[in-house]
Amino acid sequence: MGSNFFINDNQDVLIEILKRLDGRSLGVCACVCKLWCGITRNDSLWEHLCFRHVSPPPEGVRTVVVALGGYRRLYMVCVRPVLNRLRKWRPIGMETDAEIVRRVYWTRHEVELSLSLFCVDYYERVLLGGGG
């Protein structure tokens, strides 16, 4: 240790840090270098991001989410839009603090809504869009 620390030499620590980021910052971090790009493609980071404010995390959805396209896609297509909508409903002053909103509002209902949207997205892609 000492002054020669380089984060990319310590992937475990890097993953621990990236795990605690919000979705937007995680998106930006994918563009930092090849190593970061590879790590941010890891679905477990997105799984953590999707459900870290829900306790306990929903059981049994993992297989379904993975089969329908993975947690990264779940975040991009459903969780993020749902959270954005909810944020717009907040009174002025709280709008900027997505974290507070997420903690207050990210309940089981939103999780269920996101998962339902995810299923819809999947069927739209596969059944309707797949042929075209």
Added chain:
Amino acid sequence: MVKLKSNDDKEFEVEEAAVIQSEMIKNMIEDGCATSVIPLPNIDSKTLIKVIEYLNKHINMGKAAETGEEDDLKEFDEQFVNMGWEELFDVIMAANYLNIHELMELCCQSAADRLKNKSVRAVREMLKITNDLTEEEEQEIINDAPWAFEGPEIDDTVN
């Protein structure tokens, strides 16, 4: 009291109640392997002093909740992580090695908070990372999630 020795040969005495917040040392004590000085070959004295400061402050975590000292502890934590990247990483590595869960959590969250809403350029500069992506690869990543790269929140400053 338990004696810890840093990699630059400095010894520190720490109360057992404080030091057992480290899972690693707790296990050593339970296994009877901590009879004399515990050498810590991965940790320098400067970092060890910080870690011990944290352990001593958090010694009565449970009690703090009862006596309403939670705010005090929160304030301490905020002050504690007010350090440069190098120092923060040293503490993270030490917390990881000693397996001090709360300290690891605190420091990794602080690192994540520093990266929050930063621009790609700012992240690279803060952590001294050389970009090895081609322009095409970069564009592909941006196209994948364009919303992450736009908006007034993006902060291009390095601090």
